[in-house]
Amino acid sequence: MQIKNHARITASTLLLLTACCLLPTVSTAHNDRPLALRNVELEQKLGAQLPLDLRFRDEEGRTVRLEELLGRRPVILSLVYYSCQELCPLLLDGLLRALRPLSFDIGQQFDVVTVSFDPRDTPGSAAAKKADFVKRYSRAGAEDGWHFLTGDQDAIQRLTEAVGFRYNYETEKDRFGHATGIILVTPQGRIGRYFYGIEFSPRDLRLGLIEASSNKIGSPIDQLLLFCYHYDPTTGKYNLLVTRAVRLTGSFTVAALGIFIVVMLRRDRRRRLQPTERA
Template identity: 30%
Template structure:
Protein backbone atom coordinates (compact mmCIF):
# COMPACT_ATOMS: atom_id res chain seq x y z
CA UNK A 1 0.00 0.00 0.00
CA UNK A 2 7.06 -1.45 1.26
CA UNK A 3 8.95 -3.15 3.26
CA UNK A 4 8.46 -4.40 5.92
CA UNK A 5 6.00 -6.88 4.38
CA UNK A 6 4.15 -5.56 1.34
CA UNK A 7 1.40 -3.26 2.42
CA UNK A 8 2.95 -2.03 5.64
CA UNK A 9 3.73 1.68 5.74
CA UNK A 10 6.30 1.66 8.49
CA UNK A 11 7.27 5.25 7.69
CA UNK A 12 3.73 6.41 8.34
CA UNK A 13 3.62 4.37 11.53
CA UNK A 14 6.68 6.25 12.78
CA UNK A 15 4.94 9.52 12.03
CA UNK A 16 1.97 8.70 14.28
CA UNK A 17 4.11 7.74 17.25
CA UNK A 18 3.64 10.98 19.17
CA UNK A 19 -0.14 11.18 18.79
CA UNK A 20 -1.25 9.22 21.79
CA UNK A 21 1.61 10.25 24.02
CA UNK A 22 0.76 13.91 23.43
CA UNK A 23 -2.91 13.40 24.17
CA UNK A 24 -2.25 11.36 27.29
CA UNK A 25 0.06 14.03 28.63
CA UNK A 26 -2.56 16.69 27.88
CA UNK A 27 -5.44 14.77 29.41
CA UNK A 28 -7.00 16.65 32.32
CA UNK A 29 -7.27 13.41 34.27
CA UNK A 30 -3.51 13.49 34.66
CA UNK A 31 -2.24 16.27 36.93
CA UNK A 32 0.68 18.40 35.78
CA UNK A 33 3.43 17.52 35.18
CA UNK A 34 1.65 14.49 33.76
CA UNK A 35 4.59 12.58 32.36
CA UNK A 36 7.27 13.52 34.87
CA UNK A 37 7.96 9.83 35.50
CA UNK A 38 8.22 9.04 31.79
CA UNK A 39 11.43 10.13 30.13
CA UNK A 40 11.75 11.26 26.54
CA UNK A 41 13.52 7.98 25.88
CA UNK A 42 10.46 6.13 27.20
CA UNK A 43 8.14 8.10 24.94
CA UNK A 44 10.49 7.64 21.97
CA UNK A 45 10.03 3.89 22.30
CA UNK A 46 6.28 4.16 21.79
CA UNK A 47 5.38 3.29 18.23
CA UNK A 48 4.09 0.81 15.70
CA UNK A 49 6.71 -0.35 13.19
CA UNK A 50 6.13 -3.92 11.96
CA UNK A 51 9.35 -5.82 11.26
CA UNK A 52 9.96 -7.40 7.84
CA UNK A 53 7.58 -10.31 7.31
CA UNK A 54 5.60 -9.45 10.44
CA UNK A 55 3.09 -12.16 11.33
CA UNK A 56 1.05 -12.80 14.47
CA UNK A 57 1.63 -16.09 16.34
CA UNK A 58 -1.42 -18.12 15.32
CA UNK A 59 -0.89 -20.71 18.06
CA UNK A 60 -0.89 -18.12 20.85
CA UNK A 61 -3.69 -18.75 23.34
CA UNK A 62 -5.58 -15.83 24.85
CA UNK A 63 -8.83 -15.35 26.77
CA UNK A 64 -12.03 -13.69 25.67
CA UNK A 65 -13.97 -11.29 27.88
CA UNK A 66 -16.09 -14.27 28.86
CA UNK A 67 -13.04 -16.20 30.05
CA UNK A 68 -13.00 -18.68 27.17
CA UNK A 69 -9.67 -19.82 25.76
CA UNK A 70 -9.14 -18.83 22.12
CA UNK A 71 -6.13 -19.02 19.84
CA UNK A 72 -5.17 -16.16 17.57
CA UNK A 73 -5.91 -18.42 14.59
CA UNK A 74 -9.45 -19.01 15.85
CA UNK A 75 -9.97 -15.29 16.43
CA UNK A 76 -8.92 -14.52 12.84
CA UNK A 77 -10.91 -17.44 11.43
CA UNK A 78 -9.02 -17.19 8.14
CA UNK A 79 -10.52 -13.78 7.34
CA UNK A 80 -8.94 -10.34 6.86
CA UNK A 81 -8.81 -8.85 10.34
CA UNK A 82 -8.32 -5.57 12.13
CA UNK A 83 -6.16 -6.09 15.21
CA UNK A 84 -6.65 -3.19 17.61
CA UNK A 85 -4.54 -3.02 20.80
CA UNK A 86 -6.12 -0.88 23.54
CA UNK A 87 -5.64 0.14 27.13
CA UNK A 88 -8.89 -1.25 28.61
CA UNK A 89 -8.97 1.56 31.18
CA UNK A 90 -8.29 4.39 28.72
CA UNK A 91 -11.25 6.76 28.37
CA UNK A 92 -9.27 9.52 26.63
CA UNK A 93 -8.27 7.82 23.38
CA UNK A 94 -9.28 4.16 23.29
CA UNK A 95 -13.02 4.61 23.88
CA UNK A 96 -13.41 7.28 21.14
CA UNK A 97 -11.11 5.27 18.87
CA UNK A 98 -13.33 2.21 19.06
CA UNK A 99 -16.42 4.33 18.47
CA UNK A 100 -14.80 5.92 15.38
CA UNK A 101 -13.55 2.55 14.14
CA UNK A 102 -16.97 1.02 14.68
CA UNK A 103 -18.65 3.67 12.57
CA UNK A 104 -15.99 3.44 9.86
CA UNK A 105 -16.25 -0.34 9.66
CA UNK A 106 -20.02 -0.22 9.39
CA UNK A 107 -19.59 2.26 6.54
CA UNK A 108 -17.27 0.02 4.49
CA UNK A 109 -20.08 -2.02 2.99
CA UNK A 110 -18.30 -5.18 4.15
CA UNK A 111 -19.96 -7.66 6.48
CA UNK A 112 -18.27 -7.78 9.90
CA UNK A 113 -18.09 -11.35 11.14
CA UNK A 114 -18.50 -12.80 7.64
CA UNK A 115 -16.18 -10.83 5.36
CA UNK A 116 -13.88 -9.40 8.01
CA UNK A 117 -13.03 -9.76 11.67
CA UNK A 118 -12.34 -7.20 14.40
CA UNK A 119 -10.10 -8.36 17.23
CA UNK A 120 -9.50 -6.03 20.18
CA UNK A 121 -6.55 -6.95 22.41
CA UNK A 122 -6.34 -5.51 25.91
CA UNK A 123 -2.83 -4.37 26.83
CA UNK A 124 -3.49 -4.85 30.54
CA UNK A 125 -6.15 -5.97 33.02
CA UNK A 126 -9.39 -4.03 33.01
CA UNK A 127 -10.54 -2.17 36.10
CA UNK A 128 -13.85 -3.89 36.75
CA UNK A 129 -15.16 -0.74 38.43
CA UNK A 130 -15.02 1.12 35.12
CA UNK A 131 -17.23 0.79 32.09
CA UNK A 132 -15.52 -1.23 29.39
CA UNK A 133 -14.12 0.90 26.58
CA UNK A 134 -15.63 -1.57 24.13
CA UNK A 135 -19.04 -0.27 25.15
CA UNK A 136 -18.55 2.39 22.47
CA UNK A 137 -18.68 -0.21 19.70
CA UNK A 138 -21.81 0.00 17.56
CA UNK A 139 -24.46 -2.44 18.75
CA UNK A 140 -24.83 -4.05 15.32
CA UNK A 141 -21.09 -4.69 15.28
CA UNK A 142 -20.65 -5.88 18.86
CA UNK A 143 -21.41 -9.52 18.06
CA UNK A 144 -18.70 -9.60 15.39
CA UNK A 145 -16.00 -8.30 17.75
CA UNK A 146 -13.64 -10.60 19.62
CA UNK A 147 -12.16 -8.93 22.70
CA UNK A 148 -9.20 -10.82 24.11
CA UNK A 149 -6.54 -10.46 26.74
CA UNK A 150 -4.07 -12.69 28.49
CA UNK A 151 -1.04 -12.90 30.76
CA UNK A 152 1.52 -10.11 30.22
CA UNK A 153 3.91 -12.47 28.44
CA UNK A 154 1.21 -13.59 25.99
CA UNK A 155 0.15 -10.02 25.23
CA UNK A 156 3.81 -9.04 24.83
CA UNK A 157 4.39 -11.88 22.38
CA UNK A 158 1.51 -10.68 20.22
CA UNK A 159 2.39 -6.98 20.29
CA UNK A 160 6.09 -7.63 19.69
CA UNK A 161 5.20 -9.72 16.64
CA UNK A 162 3.56 -6.70 14.98
CA UNK A 163 6.15 -4.17 16.18
CA UNK A 164 3.79 -2.49 18.63
CA UNK A 165 5.53 -0.86 21.61
CA UNK A 166 3.78 0.66 24.62
CA UNK A 167 5.09 2.01 27.92
CA UNK A 168 3.31 1.67 31.28
CA UNK A 169 2.72 4.84 33.29
CA UNK A 170 2.69 3.42 36.79
CA UNK A 171 2.06 6.81 38.41
CA UNK A 172 -1.28 7.29 36.69
CA UNK A 173 -2.17 3.67 36.16
CA UNK A 174 -2.22 4.09 32.39
CA UNK A 175 -0.45 2.75 29.33
CA UNK A 176 1.13 5.13 26.83
CA UNK A 177 0.67 3.47 23.47
CA UNK A 178 0.47 4.32 19.77
CA UNK A 179 -2.85 5.55 18.40
CA UNK A 180 -2.73 2.98 15.64
CA UNK A 181 -3.68 -0.56 14.68
CA UNK A 182 -2.97 -3.07 11.92
CA UNK A 183 -4.85 -5.03 9.32
CA UNK A 184 -3.99 -8.71 8.97
CA UNK A 185 -4.39 -11.24 6.20
CA UNK A 186 -6.32 -14.41 6.95
CA UNK A 187 -3.09 -16.25 7.76
CA UNK A 188 -1.92 -13.57 10.18
CA UNK A 189 0.47 -11.45 8.10
CA UNK A 190 0.53 -7.71 8.77
CA UNK A 191 -0.65 -5.95 5.62
CA UNK A 192 -1.10 -2.33 6.71
CA UNK A 193 -0.72 0.12 9.57
CA UNK A 194 -3.65 2.49 10.14
CA UNK A 195 -4.03 5.55 12.35
CA UNK A 196 -6.80 5.30 14.93
CA UNK A 197 -7.37 9.04 14.77
CA UNK A 198 -7.81 9.50 11.02
CA UNK A 199 -9.33 6.23 9.83
CA UNK A 200 -12.24 6.53 7.40
CA UNK A 201 -14.68 4.02 5.95
CA UNK A 202 -13.00 4.36 2.55
CA UNK A 203 -9.43 3.81 3.76
CA UNK A 204 -10.60 0.97 5.99
CA UNK A 205 -12.36 -0.76 3.11
CA UNK A 206 -9.27 -0.59 0.92
CA UNK A 207 -7.06 -1.88 3.74
CA UNK A 208 -9.39 -4.84 4.28
CA UNK A 209 -9.70 -5.55 0.55
CA UNK A 210 -5.91 -5.58 0.38
CA UNK A 211 -5.71 -7.92 3.38
CA UNK A 212 -8.37 -10.13 1.79
CA UNK A 213 -6.03 -10.78 -1.16
CA UNK A 214 -8.82 -10.88 -3.73
CA UNK A 215 -11.41 -12.74 -1.66
CA UNK A 216 -13.47 -9.66 -0.80
CA UNK A 217 -14.16 -6.35 -2.50
CA UNK A 218 -14.68 -5.47 -6.14
CA UNK A 219 -12.47 -5.09 -9.20
CA UNK A 220 -12.83 -1.34 -8.73
CA UNK A 221 -11.37 -1.64 -5.23
CA UNK A 222 -8.34 -3.49 -6.57
CA UNK A 223 -7.79 -0.89 -9.28
CA UNK A 224 -7.91 1.82 -6.62
CA UNK A 225 -5.38 -0.09 -4.54
CA UNK A 226 -3.05 -0.04 -7.53
CA UNK A 227 -3.57 3.70 -7.94
CA UNK A 228 -2.96 4.22 -4.23
CA UNK A 229 0.48 2.67 -4.65
CA UNK A 230 1.87 6.21 -4.71
CA UNK A 231 2.85 7.18 -1.18
CA UNK A 232 1.83 10.83 -0.97
CA UNK A 233 3.28 11.11 2.53
CA UNK A 234 6.78 10.40 1.22
CA UNK A 235 6.52 11.60 -2.38
CA UNK A 236 7.90 8.31 -3.69
CA UNK A 237 6.47 5.19 -5.24
CA UNK A 238 6.00 2.18 -3.03
CA UNK A 239 8.07 -0.89 -3.94
CA UNK A 240 5.13 -2.75 -5.47
CA UNK A 241 4.33 0.10 -7.87
CA UNK A 242 8.00 0.81 -8.52
CA UNK A 243 8.50 -2.83 -9.50
CA UNK A 244 5.49 -2.59 -11.82
CA UNK A 245 6.98 0.50 -13.45
CA UNK A 246 10.33 -1.23 -13.82
CA UNK A 247 8.64 -4.23 -15.43
CA UNK A 248 6.71 -1.96 -17.79
CA UNK A 249 9.89 -0.09 -18.73
CA UNK A 250 11.68 -3.39 -19.31
CA UNK A 251 8.90 -4.69 -21.57
CA UNK A 252 8.89 -1.40 -23.48
CA UNK A 253 12.64 -1.59 -24.07
CA UNK A 254 12.35 -5.21 -25.19
CA UNK A 255 9.57 -4.21 -27.58
CA UNK A 256 11.66 -1.40 -29.03
CA UNK A 257 14.68 -3.66 -29.39
CA UNK A 258 12.57 -6.31 -31.10
CA UNK A 259 11.11 -3.71 -33.46
CA UNK A 260 14.55 -2.41 -34.41
CA UNK A 261 15.83 -5.92 -35.06
CA UNK A 262 12.80 -6.67 -37.23
CA UNK A 263 13.25 -3.45 -39.22
CA UNK A 264 16.94 -4.21 -39.68
CA UNK A 265 16.20 -7.70 -40.99
CA UNK A 266 13.54 -6.44 -43.38
CA UNK A 267 15.92 -3.76 -44.68
CA UNK A 268 18.67 -6.33 -45.14
CA UNK A 269 16.35 -8.78 -46.89
CA UNK A 270 15.07 -6.03 -49.19
CA UNK A 271 18.64 -5.10 -50.15
CA UNK A 272 19.49 -8.75 -50.76
CA UNK A 273 16.45 -9.19 -52.99
CA UNK A 274 17.39 -6.13 -55.03
CA UNK A 275 20.91 -7.45 -55.46
CA UNK A 276 19.62 -10.82 -56.69
CA UNK A 277 17.09 -9.34 -59.14
CA UNK A 278 18.33 -9.66 -62.78
CA UNK A 279 18.81 -6.46 -64.70
CA UNK A 280 16.57 -5.90 -67.72
CA UNK A 281 18.05 -4.10 -70.76
Protein backbone atom coordinates in the same frame (compact mmCIF):
# COMPACT_ATOMS: atom_id res chain seq x y z
CA MET B 1 45.27 17.18 -7.01
CA GLN B 2 46.27 18.38 -3.56
CA ILE B 3 43.63 21.10 -3.69
CA LYS B 4 40.93 18.54 -4.54
CA ASN B 5 42.03 16.22 -1.72
CA HIS B 6 42.11 19.13 0.70
CA ALA B 7 38.58 20.14 -0.31
CA ARG B 8 37.34 16.59 0.23
CA ILE B 9 38.97 16.36 3.65
CA THR B 10 37.54 19.74 4.67
CA ALA B 11 34.02 18.78 3.54
CA SER B 12 34.23 15.44 5.36
CA THR B 13 35.47 17.13 8.52
CA LEU B 14 32.65 19.68 8.46
CA LEU B 15 30.07 16.93 7.95
CA LEU B 16 31.47 14.94 10.87
CA LEU B 17 31.54 17.98 13.15
CA THR B 18 27.94 18.83 12.23
CA ALA B 19 26.80 15.30 13.03
CA CYS B 20 28.63 15.35 16.37
CA CYS B 21 26.99 18.66 17.28
CA LEU B 22 23.55 17.36 16.40
CA LEU B 23 23.80 14.13 18.38
CA PRO B 24 23.46 15.68 21.86
CA THR B 25 20.50 17.75 20.65
CA VAL B 26 18.65 14.68 19.38
CA SER B 27 19.42 12.74 22.55
CA THR B 28 18.32 15.60 24.76
CA ALA B 29 15.08 16.05 22.82
CA HIS B 30 14.32 12.35 23.22
CA ASN B 31 15.06 12.38 26.94
CA ASP B 32 12.89 15.47 27.45
CA ARG B 33 9.81 13.49 26.48
CA PRO B 34 7.55 12.40 29.37
CA LEU B 35 8.56 9.06 30.83
CA ALA B 36 5.35 7.39 29.66
CA LEU B 37 6.06 8.40 26.05
CA ARG B 38 9.71 7.38 25.77
CA ASN B 39 10.34 4.62 23.22
CA VAL B 40 6.63 4.60 22.37
CA GLU B 41 5.97 3.76 18.73
CA LEU B 42 4.16 1.53 16.27
CA GLU B 43 6.91 0.09 14.09
CA GLN B 44 5.88 -1.41 10.79
CA LYS B 45 6.62 -5.09 10.35
CA LEU B 46 4.86 -5.71 7.07
CA GLY B 47 4.69 -9.39 6.16
CA ALA B 48 5.65 -10.58 9.65
CA GLN B 49 3.90 -13.69 10.95
CA LEU B 50 1.91 -13.39 14.16
CA PRO B 51 2.50 -16.09 16.80
CA LEU B 52 -0.71 -18.06 16.27
CA ASP B 53 -0.20 -20.22 19.36
CA LEU B 54 -0.86 -17.29 21.72
CA ARG B 55 -3.69 -17.82 24.19
CA PHE B 56 -6.05 -15.09 25.36
CA ARG B 57 -9.39 -14.94 27.16
CA ASP B 58 -12.52 -13.82 25.35
CA GLU B 59 -15.39 -11.77 26.78
CA GLU B 60 -16.87 -14.84 28.47
CA GLY B 61 -13.59 -15.89 30.06
CA ARG B 62 -12.96 -18.77 27.66
CA THR B 63 -9.41 -19.46 26.52
CA VAL B 64 -8.95 -18.91 22.78
CA ARG B 65 -5.89 -19.35 20.61
CA LEU B 66 -5.07 -16.59 18.18
CA GLU B 67 -5.23 -19.02 15.27
CA GLU B 68 -8.89 -19.73 16.10
CA LEU B 69 -9.73 -16.12 15.28
CA LEU B 70 -7.89 -16.20 11.95
CA GLY B 71 -7.94 -18.41 8.88
CA ARG B 72 -11.27 -17.35 7.41
CA ARG B 73 -11.25 -13.61 6.82
CA PRO B 74 -8.90 -10.63 7.10
CA VAL B 75 -8.74 -9.12 10.58
CA ILE B 76 -8.47 -5.57 11.87
CA LEU B 77 -6.30 -5.72 15.00
CA SER B 78 -6.51 -2.93 17.57
CA LEU B 79 -4.45 -2.73 20.76
CA VAL B 80 -5.95 -0.77 23.66
CA TYR B 81 -6.55 -1.09 27.38
CA TYR B 82 -10.10 -1.03 28.65
CA SER B 83 -9.65 1.37 31.59
CA CYS B 84 -8.09 4.01 29.32
CA GLN B 85 -9.96 7.32 29.38
CA GLU B 86 -7.92 9.13 26.74
CA LEU B 87 -6.62 7.76 23.42
CA CYS B 88 -8.11 4.25 23.46
CA PRO B 89 -11.78 5.33 23.37
CA LEU B 90 -10.90 7.83 20.63
CA LEU B 91 -9.21 5.11 18.60
CA LEU B 92 -12.16 2.72 18.88
CA ASP B 93 -14.60 5.54 18.09
CA GLY B 94 -12.54 6.46 15.03
CA LEU B 95 -12.48 2.84 13.90
CA LEU B 96 -16.24 2.59 14.31
CA ARG B 97 -16.77 5.73 12.21
CA ALA B 98 -14.58 4.31 9.45
CA LEU B 99 -16.44 0.98 9.47
CA ARG B 100 -19.96 2.38 9.19
CA PRO B 101 -19.73 3.61 5.55
CA LEU B 102 -18.30 0.28 4.37
CA SER B 103 -20.54 -2.16 2.54
CA PHE B 104 -18.44 -4.92 4.12
CA ASP B 105 -19.78 -6.31 7.40
CA ILE B 106 -17.97 -7.49 10.52
CA GLY B 107 -18.37 -11.24 10.72
CA GLN B 108 -18.99 -11.55 6.98
CA GLN B 109 -16.13 -10.09 4.94
CA PHE B 110 -13.77 -9.36 7.85
CA ASP B 111 -13.38 -9.62 11.62
CA VAL B 112 -12.12 -7.23 14.29
CA VAL B 113 -9.91 -8.34 17.17
CA THR B 114 -9.37 -5.85 20.00
CA VAL B 115 -6.73 -6.91 22.54
CA SER B 116 -5.98 -5.24 25.86
CA PHE B 117 -2.28 -4.79 26.61
CA ASP B 118 -3.03 -4.31 30.33
CA PRO B 119 -2.82 -7.74 32.03
CA ARG B 120 -5.06 -6.43 34.83
CA ASP B 121 -8.04 -6.10 32.49
CA THR B 122 -10.67 -8.80 32.95
CA PRO B 123 -13.18 -10.59 30.71
CA GLY B 124 -15.84 -8.51 32.45
CA SER B 125 -14.34 -5.23 31.25
CA ALA B 126 -13.89 -6.76 27.78
CA ALA B 127 -17.55 -7.81 27.72
CA ALA B 128 -18.68 -4.30 28.64
CA LYS B 129 -16.63 -2.79 25.81
CA LYS B 130 -17.92 -5.35 23.34
CA ALA B 131 -21.56 -4.77 24.27
CA ASP B 132 -21.12 -1.02 23.78
CA PHE B 133 -19.42 -1.14 20.38
CA VAL B 134 -21.47 -3.98 18.92
CA LYS B 135 -24.62 -2.06 19.84
CA ARG B 136 -23.31 1.12 18.25
CA TYR B 137 -22.16 -0.71 15.12
CA SER B 138 -25.70 -2.09 14.87
CA ARG B 139 -25.27 -4.76 12.19
CA ALA B 140 -26.30 -8.38 12.41
CA GLY B 141 -23.46 -10.83 13.04
CA ALA B 142 -21.09 -8.30 14.59
CA GLU B 143 -21.23 -10.07 17.96
CA ASP B 144 -19.63 -13.11 16.33
CA GLY B 145 -16.99 -11.14 14.44
CA TRP B 146 -15.77 -8.47 16.87
CA HIS B 147 -13.70 -10.05 19.63
CA PHE B 148 -12.48 -8.25 22.77
CA LEU B 149 -9.65 -10.16 24.43
CA THR B 150 -7.58 -10.05 27.61
CA GLY B 151 -4.43 -11.98 28.44
CA ASP B 152 -1.44 -12.46 30.68
CA GLN B 153 1.76 -10.46 30.39
CA ASP B 154 3.61 -13.13 28.39
CA ALA B 155 0.96 -13.35 25.68
CA ILE B 156 0.61 -9.57 25.55
CA GLN B 157 4.35 -9.06 25.23
CA ARG B 158 4.74 -11.62 22.45
CA LEU B 159 1.87 -10.11 20.47
CA THR B 160 2.95 -6.49 20.88
CA GLU B 161 6.54 -7.34 19.94
CA ALA B 162 5.35 -9.23 16.86
CA VAL B 163 3.43 -6.22 15.53
CA GLY B 164 5.95 -3.55 16.60
CA PHE B 165 3.71 -1.97 19.26
CA ARG B 166 5.84 -0.39 22.01
CA TYR B 167 4.34 1.17 25.11
CA ASN B 168 5.31 2.26 28.62
CA TYR B 169 3.60 2.16 31.97
CA GLU B 170 3.69 5.26 34.17
CA THR B 171 3.48 3.99 37.75
CA GLU B 172 2.81 7.32 39.46
CA LYS B 173 -0.26 8.06 37.32
CA ASP B 174 -1.25 4.43 36.75
CA ARG B 175 -1.55 4.84 33.00
CA PHE B 176 0.11 3.69 29.79
CA GLY B 177 1.85 5.74 27.16
CA HIS B 178 1.25 4.14 23.78
CA ALA B 179 0.97 4.73 20.06
CA THR B 180 -2.36 4.74 18.24
CA GLY B 181 -3.24 2.87 15.10
CA ILE B 182 -4.77 -0.30 13.71
CA ILE B 183 -3.21 -3.25 11.92
CA LEU B 184 -4.65 -5.30 9.08
CA VAL B 185 -3.85 -9.01 9.28
CA THR B 186 -4.32 -11.59 6.53
CA PRO B 187 -6.28 -14.81 7.16
CA GLN B 188 -2.91 -16.57 7.37
CA GLY B 189 -1.86 -14.34 10.26
CA ARG B 190 0.59 -12.10 8.42
CA ILE B 191 0.71 -8.33 8.87
CA GLY B 192 -0.69 -6.62 5.79
CA ARG B 193 -1.14 -2.92 6.51
CA TYR B 194 -0.78 -0.30 9.25
CA PHE B 195 -3.07 2.71 9.63
CA TYR B 196 -1.95 5.36 12.13
CA GLY B 197 -3.81 7.75 14.38
CA ILE B 198 -7.37 7.78 15.70
CA GLU B 199 -9.18 8.67 12.46
CA PHE B 200 -9.18 6.29 9.52
CA SER B 201 -10.21 6.70 5.90
CA PRO B 202 -13.06 4.32 4.95
CA ARG B 203 -11.61 4.15 1.42
CA ASP B 204 -8.15 3.18 2.69
CA LEU B 205 -9.65 0.66 5.08
CA ARG B 206 -11.69 -0.91 2.29
CA LEU B 207 -8.70 -1.15 -0.05
CA GLY B 208 -6.56 -2.59 2.74
CA LEU B 209 -9.15 -5.26 3.55
CA ILE B 210 -9.40 -6.23 -0.12
CA GLU B 211 -5.63 -6.61 -0.37
CA ALA B 212 -5.46 -8.52 2.92
CA SER B 213 -8.08 -10.94 1.57
CA SER B 214 -5.98 -11.55 -1.57
CA ASN B 215 -8.75 -9.86 -3.60
CA LYS B 216 -11.37 -12.39 -2.48
CA ILE B 217 -13.73 -9.59 -1.46
CA GLY B 218 -14.62 -6.40 -3.28
CA SER B 219 -15.99 -5.50 -6.69
CA PRO B 220 -14.44 -4.89 -10.14
CA ILE B 221 -14.55 -1.17 -9.31
CA ASP B 222 -12.39 -1.88 -6.24
CA GLN B 223 -9.86 -3.62 -8.47
CA LEU B 224 -9.67 -0.51 -10.65
CA LEU B 225 -9.14 1.61 -7.53
CA LEU B 226 -6.33 -0.68 -6.39
CA PHE B 227 -4.72 -0.26 -9.81
CA CYS B 228 -4.73 3.52 -9.34
CA TYR B 229 -3.90 3.67 -5.61
CA HIS B 230 -0.75 2.50 -3.87
CA TYR B 231 -0.15 1.95 -0.15
CA ASP B 232 2.61 4.18 1.22
CA PRO B 233 4.20 2.57 4.32
CA THR B 234 5.72 5.88 5.43
CA THR B 235 2.31 7.52 5.82
CA GLY B 236 0.07 4.49 6.32
CA LYS B 237 -2.24 5.78 3.57
CA TYR B 238 -3.21 4.93 0.01
CA ASN B 239 -2.01 7.55 -2.48
CA LEU B 240 -3.16 8.08 -6.04
CA LEU B 241 -0.64 6.99 -8.67
CA VAL B 242 -1.13 9.71 -11.26
CA THR B 243 0.61 7.82 -14.08
CA ARG B 244 -1.60 4.78 -13.59
CA ALA B 245 -4.73 6.90 -13.34
CA VAL B 246 -3.82 8.71 -16.58
CA ARG B 247 -3.05 5.40 -18.27
CA LEU B 248 -6.37 3.93 -17.15
CA THR B 249 -8.29 7.04 -18.23
CA GLY B 250 -6.53 6.94 -21.60
CA SER B 251 -7.43 3.28 -22.05
CA PHE B 252 -11.09 4.01 -21.33
CA THR B 253 -11.03 6.94 -23.76
CA VAL B 254 -9.50 4.84 -26.54
CA ALA B 255 -11.97 2.02 -25.87
CA ALA B 256 -14.93 4.41 -25.89
CA LEU B 257 -13.72 6.03 -29.11
CA GLY B 258 -13.27 2.61 -30.71
CA ILE B 259 -16.80 1.55 -29.76
CA PHE B 260 -18.19 4.83 -31.10
CA ILE B 261 -16.42 4.37 -34.45
CA VAL B 262 -17.64 0.76 -34.79
CA VAL B 263 -21.23 1.77 -34.02
CA MET B 264 -21.13 4.63 -36.52
CA LEU B 265 -19.64 2.41 -39.26
CA ARG B 266 -22.30 -0.25 -38.74
CA ARG B 267 -25.05 2.34 -38.79
CA ASP B 268 -23.67 3.82 -42.00
CA ARG B 269 -23.40 0.38 -43.57
CA ARG B 270 -27.01 -0.49 -42.73
CA ARG B 271 -28.14 2.81 -44.20
CA ARG B 272 -26.32 2.10 -47.48
CA LEU B 273 -27.74 -1.43 -47.69
CA GLN B 274 -31.35 -0.28 -47.31
CA PRO B 275 -33.25 -0.22 -50.69
CA THR B 276 -33.90 3.23 -52.11
CA GLU B 277 -37.53 4.24 -51.76
CA ARG B 278 -39.39 4.75 -55.04
CA ALA B 279 -40.71 8.18 -55.69
